[in-house]
Amino acid sequence: MSGAAVIATLVRHSFRRRRGLLISIGVTVVAFQFFMVLAARNLEQAGGFRQIEVLLPAFMKQWSNMMAASFAGFVLFGYLHPLVQLFLIATAISIGTEGASEIETRFVDLLMARPLRRSAPVNRTMVMLITATIGVVSAMLLATWLGLRWLAPATARLPGTTIVVSMAANLALLVIAWGAIATAIASAAKRRSTAAAAAGLLAFASFVLDYVGRFWTAALPFARVSPFHYFDPFRMMGGQPLPWTDVAVLAGISAVSWVIAAICYARRDL
Amino acid sequence: MVIPVVGEPRAPAIELRDLAKTYGSVHAVRGISFAVAPGEIFGFLGLNGAGKTTTIRILLDLLRPTRGAASIFGFDCQKDHLRTRAMVGYLPGELGLDPHMTGTELLDLLARLSGRPVDAAYRLSLVDRLELQRHDLSRSLREYSTGMKRKLGLVSAMQADPPLLVLDEPTEGLDPLVQRALHDLLVDLRGRGRTIFLSSHVLSEVERLCDRIGVIRAGEIVLLSTVEDARRRTGRLVRVRFARAVEPVPLPAGMTLTGQTADSWSLRVEHEIGALLPLLASLPVRDLEIVEPALEDVLRSFYREARS
Numbered sequence: 001m002s003g004a005a006v007i008a009t010l011v012r013h014s015f016r017r018r019r020g021l022l023i024s025i026g027v028t029v030v031a032f033q034f035f036m037v038l039a040a041r042n043l044e045q046a047g048g049f050r051q052i053e054v055l056l057p058a059f060m061k062q063w064s065n066m067m068a069a070s071f072a073g074f075v076l077f078g079y080l081h082p083l084v085q086l087f088l089i090a091t092a093i094s095i096g097t098e099g100a101s102e103i104e105t106r107f108v109d110l111l112m113a114r115p116l117r118r119s120a121p122v123n124r125t126m127v128m129l130i131t132a133t134i135g136v137v138s139a140m141l142l143a144t145w146l147g148l149r150w151l152a153p154a155t156a157r158l159p160g161t162t163i164v165v166s167m168a169a170n171l172a173l174l175v176i177a178w179g180a181i182a183t184a185i186a187s188a189a190k191r192r193s194t195a196a197a198a199a200g201l202l203a204f205a206s207f208v209l210d211y212v213g214r215f216w217t218a219a220l221p222f223a224r225v226s227p228f229h230y231f232d233p234f235r236m237m238g239g240q241p242l243p244w245t246d247v248a249v250l251a252g253i254s255a256v257s258w259v260i261a262a263i264c265y266a267r268r269d270l
Numbered sequence: 271m272v273i274p275v276v277g278e279p280r281a282p283a284i285e286l287r288d289l290a291k292t293y294g295s296v297h298a299v300r301g302i303s304f305a306v307a308p309g310e311i312f313g314f315l316g317l318n319g320a321g322k323t324t325t326i327r328i329l330l331d332l333l334r335p336t337r338g339a340a341s342i343f344g345f346d347c348q349k350d351h352l353r354t355r356a357m358v359g360y361l362p363g364e365l366g367l368d369p370h371m372t373g374t375e376l377l378d379l380l381a382r383l384s385g386r387p388v389d390a391a392y393r394l395s396l397v398d399r400l401e402l403q404r405h406d407l408s409r410s411l412r413e414y415s416t417g418m419k420r421k422l423g424l425v426s427a428m429q430a431d432p433p434l435l436v437l438d439e440p441t442e443g444l445d446p447l448v449q450r451a452l453h454d455l456l457v458d459l460r461g462r463g464r465t466i467f468l469s470s471h472v473l474s475e476v477e478r479l480c481d482r483i484g485v486i487r488a489g490e491i492v493l494l495s496t497v498e499d500a501r502r503r504t505g506r507l508v509r510v511r512f513a514r515a516v517e518p519v520p521l522p523a524g525m526t527l528t529g530q531t532a533d534s535w536s537l538r539v540e541h542e543i544g545a546l547l548p549l550l551a552s553l554p555v556r557d558l559e560i561v562e563p564a565l566e567d568v569l570r571s572f573y574r575e576a577r578s
Contacts, residue, residue: 009379013379016370017371106364107366107368109330109360109366110362110423112332113330113332113355113362114355115351115352115385116383269332270332
């Protein structure tokens with residue numbers, strides 16, 4: 001059996017195991033995007049954005065090129081909302097720690113007693129992570145597109161396709177990077193809970209570090225180590241393209257974590 | 271239909287050379303060496319924590335040895351792990367089954383990953399012989415009893431008809447009828463040239479099934495022999511009752527008096543019993559009983575030493 005066929009078999013098995021979680025995540029983010037479009041429509045029709053603009057801090061207006069207090073900005077908020085990030089990153093960590101779960105439950109004995117390379121479970125997890133993230137983010141994009149088609153007021157200025165896709169791509173890269181970091185941690189862990197807690201705490205600390213770095217310039221050099229630093233949706237809302245450096249750094253974090261995970265898993269006792 | 275095993279090498283089915291595994295200061299396995307010949311049923315015995323499962327998991331490259339090497343049919347278990355694992359059907363002692371799967375889904379998944387073709391008819395014949403109901407295969411594994419899980423694990427290990435079966439406590443949780451069915455199945459597999467390496471606590475099972483045994487104690491092999499030789503190690507017990515009281519007399523070499531009353535003796539005879547007969551001929555023997563030693567007696571003495 002070829003390596004690709006083995007990975008395909010393992011990925012199919014993992015998707016089957018986690019279909020409930022993935023469907024519920026998909027439904028939730030789709031519903032959230034519809035809700036954002038619906039809420040934006042109501043605010044637009046009630047003139048609410050003018051009131052919000054008065055309340056918004058100056059830096060936010062500056063960052064988002066005044067889009068934060070607009071119909072388009074509100075719709076795009078669905079891609080940068082901390083809850084959305086938290087939700088997707090938690091799912092990625094859950095997927096990334098599957099290997100540790102298999103070791104903890106001893107399912108690994110059944111799996112790895114077969115002629116599988118040690119890299120197979122890590123590659124399976126990464127393929128699953130990338131596929132699931134792309135699937136969920138695509139569902140978000142579809143929901144936004146349908147929501148705008150069905151619910152947007154005729155007078156509203158819609159967000160540009162490039163901005164929406166760029167933000168979704170940046171979000172997907174961030175989520176995949178965190179999933180890959182969780183995979184690397186799980187590849188050295190005996191228990192899923194330990195790996196998930198470590199990855200979760202690291203993500204939270206990184207989020208806080210990035211947040212502080214955005215307001216306090218002295219903390220900016222430290223914030224550069226946070227993957228969240230390379231997810232800058234306000235800049236895209238302000239009309240700037242997705243920076244290739246952010247893409248490269250997040251893709252690099254994923255690739256390096258993938259390699260570390262494969263090495264750790266290959267060398268460890270199962 | 272049975273899938274023929276083509277081109278099996280002539281090397282030992284299993285060979286361990288100075289195999290050791292340590293966890294920090296804990297020595298789980300301390301430089302063990304032995305070989306299992308193709309086509310034999312080998313019983314690997316020992317108390318809990320003696321190193322049985324560690325040894326088995328090294329064979330499957332789930333654990334990496336600290337020292338030494340293990341090979342299967344001449345191929346190194348670490349360097350040629352893909353090839354060696356393709357030749358092994360494994361039943362873990364602790365079955366970690368995914369409760370969300372059905373029996374069929376698990377068997378299909380493991381069949382696809384086994385590296386050998388799986389004949390559906392052969393798989394069903396195993397299901398039937400192990401008395402696992404076919405309709406149970408479509409049930410979720412969370413509804414399975416301990417015995418059903420064990421049977422499913424056995425089918426998963428055997429379905430690809432591998433040349434080597436490594437079974438960790440195969441009868442744990444099985445009722446006596448299914449245990450017997452499994453024994454018959456293992457004997458049939460041996461008859462078809464398959465090698466079976468099993469660890470067990472059930473000594474009667476080992477005695478009935480195995481050609482040879484290895485006893486591991488605190489990570490070291492303390493006994494490696496045929497079942498017959500192991501039995502002989504303790505010697506036979508001979509009970510003699512006399513028609514009247516007799517005086518003690520010197521016994522031939524290899525015989526020990528283990529109990530004595532005025533009109534009876536209990537003797538342990540290590541070798542042939544012939545040397546005892548001229549002595550008894552001169553005494554007023556009323557009854558003579560020769561008790562064949564059980565493997566359990568031999569192993570109990572090894573285990574007792576381990577405990578002490």
